[in-house]
Amino acid sequence: MSDHRRSSSRKCVTKRQLPSDSLLSITTQTSCRTIEDYNWYQNLLFYGVKDGRNEDEDFQFIPLIIEKVIIPKLTNIIAHIYDPLSLKQTTNLVKTIENIFQTYPTMTDDSKNVQNLLKAIVDRLQRSLDDDIYIPLYPKEIIALGSSRTSSNNSAIMATEFFFRQYWTCVKLLGNITLWSQILSLKTILDLSIDGLLNRYILVSLKNMDLISNEMITRCLLLAKCFPIKQWFDNNKTILQNQLTDTTLPALENFCLFLKQLAQEYSTQIFSANDKDKKIYKENIRQIRVIFVHLHALDHALELTNEYEIK
Numbered sequence: 001m002s003d004h005r006r007s008s009s010r011k012c013v014t015k016r017q018l019p020s021d022s023l024l025s026i027t028t029q030t031s032c033r034t035i036e037d038y039n040w041y042q043n044l045l046f047y048g049v050k051d052g053r054n055e056d057e058d059f060q061f062i063p064l065i066i067e068k069v070i071i072p073k074l075t076n077i078i079a080h081i082y083d084p085l086s087l088k089q090t091t092n093l094v095k096t097i098e099n100i101f102q103t104y105p106t107m108t109d110d111s112k113n114v115q116n117l118l119k120a121i122v123d124r125l126q127r128s129l130d131d132d133i134y135i136p137l138y139p140k141e142i143i144a145l146g147s148s149r150t151s152s153n154n155s156a157i158m159a160t161e162f163f164f165r166q167y168w169t170c171v172k173l174l175g176n177i178t179l180w181s182q183i184l185s186l187k188t189i190l191d192l193s194i195d196g197l198l199n200r201y202i203l204v205s206l207k208n209m210d211l212i213s214n215e216m217i218t219r220c221l222l223l224a225k226c227f228p229i230k231q232w233f234d235n236n237k238t239i240l241q242n243q244l245t246d247t248t249l250p251a252l253e254n255f256c257l258f259l260k261q262l263a264q265e266y267s268t269q270i271f272s273a274n275d276k277d278k279k280i281y282k283e284n285i286r287q288i289r290v291i292f293v294h295l296h297a298l299d300h301a302l303e304l305t306n307e308y309e310i311k
Helices: 003-017 022-027 039-045 061-080 087-103 112-132 140-147 154-182 186-207 214-224 229-235 250-270 275-294 298-308
Strands: none
Touching: 061 087, 061 112, 087 154, 112 154, 112 186, 140 154, 154 186, 154 214, 154 229, 186 214, 186 229, 186 250, 214 250, 214 275, 250 275, 250 298, 275 298
16 A cells, blocks of 8 residues: 555544544543543554555554544643542543553653643643642631530631631642652652642641641541552652662651651650540550551651650
8 A cells, every 4th residue: 555545544544433522531431441442442453454454554553543643632631621639530541541651652751742741731730739729827726616516616617617628628639649650750749749739738737737636647647648659669769769768758758757746746645644545645656657657757667666665
């Protein structure tokens, strides 16, 4: 087949068989379908096979379509439709893009379309940080009053409810950002999730809460789970080769310092607490050690074990 006829044929196939709006379902479907599950992919899979052709260019046809058509469509979805606060949308998009990168090794940073896709992801996440995130800095007394089960101060209650709603929005966005860890660079993920959210908003908010409340350790555990530390270390061994074996990432040290402060607060309360509360405070200190281990802050975990004689 001549180059002209091959080009014309592919244009016809592209117009007739490629997806129009089918990729939009990525943002709404409950479970993520891979690119290979779509009818248009199955049609293209056998393009050029029926007449017995076995040309190298035909083997590159689907990867070419993925790069020239599918990647730009995904870029458009991320820029104009994707909501970073949606766990379902984030999960589906991440799985779809990870599958493409793993299945088609030619999808690299050398491709202009791939570069545009990655930039669109970062820009959309940054825009969500700028537009969707706000936590009011109420005095500790207001948060304590509004959190009290016996409080009748409606203004304090409403302010506290708004405060915690905004706090959990931050945590949700942080968790969704770290889901992109296999696609975006570690530096980008750390800039967005830790510098942009954890240090700027979340830790400030935690310090405004009742440190010794029963809910505090739960908040810290849920926060720590947002960070895929093992994945970060496994995927970035070259970058982190100078990282000490028993320490966490420098970016997470502020979180570790807050946890050490929290452990000190629990320890102080033990001396004047009844037996029931003493057990709770001691268990909370153990949970802080669990968090340190998860964060790969083994130096802090060992220090905590020795200082508070944790078994």
